[in-house]
Amino acid sequence: MSAVKLESETMADGVSQLQKQLVDYTASLFDEAFLDEQFNQLQQLQDENNPDFVVEVVSLFFKDSERLVDELTKALDQQTVDFKLVDKNVHQLKGSSSSIGVQRVQRACIAFRDCSEEQNVEGCLKSLQHVKHEYSLVKNKLETLFKLQKQLLAAGGPLPR
């Protein structure tokens, strides 16, 4: 026990532990279907020339999604719901979530879209809640992931691929 502890205190092992932690965490995100293959595609696009690509895209996604969710909340708050508007926004959200591989949000969007097509206000409100929930979950997860990555980079270790 003590030996292990001792080892872990060394710098290199700190990095490897962080690395392991990151790998495990990433795997868990995939396992729990927060992320899908598309997220890997994003990570592939990240390289020395473009070291913050994933964070950039995801940040853009956060910003965009929050705007869309706001608009959706507003749209569904109206006396007469403009389903076209709802449709449009949901489509956007669905497109971007699919693009970055946030698949649980994407799925929630599909359900949302179905409700909207049926002009089912109740269902839309429920879906909106669901989308919000999934969004905040994945946001947390991704932020944690980025934090871990940052830590790792700060510790001098390369990001695991």
Place this chain on the structure above:
Amino acid sequence: MVWEMETDNIEDMDMEVLPSMWPEDIGADAGKQFNIDKPGQDQDMLEEVTFIEEPTIVDFKRLLELTNYTDKGSSQLAFLVKHWEYKQANAVRLLREELDILSKQRQEVELKKLEILEEHQFEEESYGGDKRPISILDEVYDIWLDIAPKKHDVVVQSKRVEIEAEYDTVVYWKQRAMHLEKLLEASAEREQILVDKLQESIQSLERQSSPVEELSQILKRADNFLHFVLQNAPVVIGHQDKELRYRFIYNHFPSLQEEDIIGRTDVEIFTGAGVKESQDFKKEVLEKGLPAKREITFETPLFGSKTFLIYVEPVFSKAGETIGINYMGMDVTDQVRKREKMAKLREEIAVQKAKETELNKTIHITEETMRAKQMLATMSHEIRSPLSGVVSMAEILTTTKLDREQRQLLDVMLSSGDLVLQLINDILDLSKVESGVMKLEATKFRPREVVKHVLQTAAASLQKILTLEGHVAEDVPVEVIGDVLRIRQILTNLISNAIKFTHEGKVGIRLYVVSDPSLEEGERCPQKLNADQSTVSENGLKEDADQEGFHVDGPYQNHSLNDEPRTPAKSEVSMDADQEEEPQTTTVWLRCDVYDTGIGIPENALPSLFRRYMQVSADHARKYGGTGLGLAICKQLVELMGGQLTVSSQEHCGSTFTFVLPYKVSTSSDHSDDPDEVTDMANHDAATDEVAESFFQFQPRTLGSLFSSNGSSRTQKLLPHKIGFCGSHKLNGFSQNSYSFPQNNIIPEEMASVENGCSAIDVAETLSEPESSASHISNHNCKTPAHADKQGQDDTNNQFQDSRNTDSSYHAEPSREVSVAAKLREPQGTCKRQEKSDADSESTSSNISKSTSKPKILLVEDNKINVMVTQNMMKRLGHSIDVVNNGIEAVRAVQHCSYNLILMDVHMPIMDGLQTTRIIRSFEETGNWDAAEKAGIELTVPSQDALQNGHSYTPSGNRIPIIAMTANAFSESADECFASGMDSFVPKPITFQKIKERLEQYLPD
């Protein structure tokens, strides 16, 4: 007193005798087989029935004999006789009794008389003598013992009491004599009465019937009853003798006269089916001596078709010999018919049930299969995505700095990955076809080009010393309509198969018109081939080479020919006529043979050849690899397109795969207002191309070239493209060597450059295709060559350069590029292309090493995140792209700038991708932006500008490849895309692999 007594006695006797007269019934015992009523009892009933006696036809003599000789007959007779005897005995006994009584009485009387006389003579003795006789008689008639003594006692006593006169006096005697006299008188009287009675009795006895009469009466009654019972029964009863001649027959429905039957056999009487059988059956019974039943169907002219149930029993003589048969037949035609109907019904029901079960089973199996297939497809799909990731990453890895060992490992990895991908694609293709999801596209394409490109592609990756050749008959239309991608897939599949199994010799494609699929068998291809070859040598000097721009090198230059003398089949002529005269589309059947001189296919493997996962043997599978799906897919595809795929093969000699497909031929757009036509004339270069027979040949590369690429297969594949440039120069100037790449020293052979030259053309062609920049190059070329050349040169050069410099992965799969190129190259004339490539190469020759720009790509996408991701991916792939956010912006962008490719989101606000595409297509076809204006987009570019920018479109059919990006990868959505004029689609989210594939397809390099 005595008299009275006697009367009593007689009365007694009467009472006793009556019951012992005739037995009441001769056959009263129960259980007798022949039961008959007492005569008279039912006379009424019998009288009411009218008997028809004719049916019974009897040979009486025979009957007599029978009754004499057969057991049965004699027993019957014996029975009757016994009865008769019994009756007779009874009668005799009764008569005897009567007689006895009478004689007794007479004796008595005589005795009495004697007594009287004795009494009269010896009066003393009379008393004693009086008792004796009575006691003796009493003893004799012991039957009457009980009664007689009593009576006699009375009689005796009364006798004694009667004499009252004094004994022994005269008076007494007188009195006594008188009394006796009276007695005597009475006795005589009584005797007289008895005699009368006897007489009467005898008379009545005589009145009784004689035994014969009695017997015949009984028989008659039996006969009557038999008739009564049988009169309507559908039975025939008969007796036949040892020779099976009828001796007796009863038939209620007689159809023959007695003389026709009696004394004859069945065979003599009837003709027709069944007669012989019945005769044989009877014979059998006769021989075996055992009764038997059988059903026999007769089909005689006499009574038609009838089935009889026949019972035949043998008749034995007393000695135990069979002397004939009794036969009884019953007409069971109706029953048999019914029974047969029932049997048939039952059978049908059984069959129905069996079918049902079978059907259920099939349904079940089908369902299972479908499920399994679905599962397979899903699985395959799931596997494909990550796998393509692996492969494409590996491909990217090849572009990085690697040492030799790493490269080799990577090559193995890539080829394995490619194989698995191919397998999965095959599976998906198959399941698509089978589930009916596979949709065929109808696009115009040039069969010659397809053949050429397939061969080129094959030649490019050929690693054997094989000659690849292609023959396209001159009557094959220049352009046909069909699903070119699928056709190419089939051809590529068959060719690569052929190459795989061929170690030396050649592999080739022969394409020619057949008038009808049924007639196609008549045309013998080898002969045609021979003819071709012979004419090749004849016409060797004709100045019509280079029509396709292939036959760059001396020895092979003359293979493609204008061969009017060869036009053999009349079908071709008619075909041509069709083309010329009919303004609309006609259907033409093209037969394509893919032949090789390979290992062939053993006969026993032929049937399973097109089954999936089937390879000729496990050995082959090991040796040659492959998925075993290729042929199955080919077959499915060919059949899907309404054709047929067949194979003929001879082991160790080669195989020929043949498919015949119908294609639509559009004739209207081909000739008249095609601007290319002018170009053709102007260039007088291979003007006859459109109708000429084409012959392509790709000679084996030398070992040198083979070894030159020993580094890796990938680099090897790259070679043709590089060398391609020199090929294209050669087209114009003949100084081919001056243009050869110095670094390519290893391939000095002409053969190599043939092939390379071809690919060069390919490159050139494909370059000129994409709508925007490329097409206006062509326009400039033909109209104002001097002016336009500059821009054209630059563009082409850029692209050439680009193709060389960008990812080698573009080159990695030549087949894809080529197929795309063919698809794009739609309505243009070959000559035009030729001309273009001339121009291009002329200009490029000097600029070849200049650095150039990249193809222009437009991304139409409203989602920022998608834009960001896609942009980065494209960047990664070496492309910078223009981005617009909606359809209107896209239209404007197209107005301002020429793009080589447009990636179009389908679902967009303001104007969606479908409408945008339609507007762009409309512009391409009409040359004006009316559609855009209609949609409310103002033209921001003056038309003059457009002209200056090379937008002076004539409707030439050139198109910018537009690739849809759609969130719904479903087929119907794809249909919509295609219907709007999009060329392809990428399902979202966009991945590296997907976008790369599309770029490879639509961006020529």
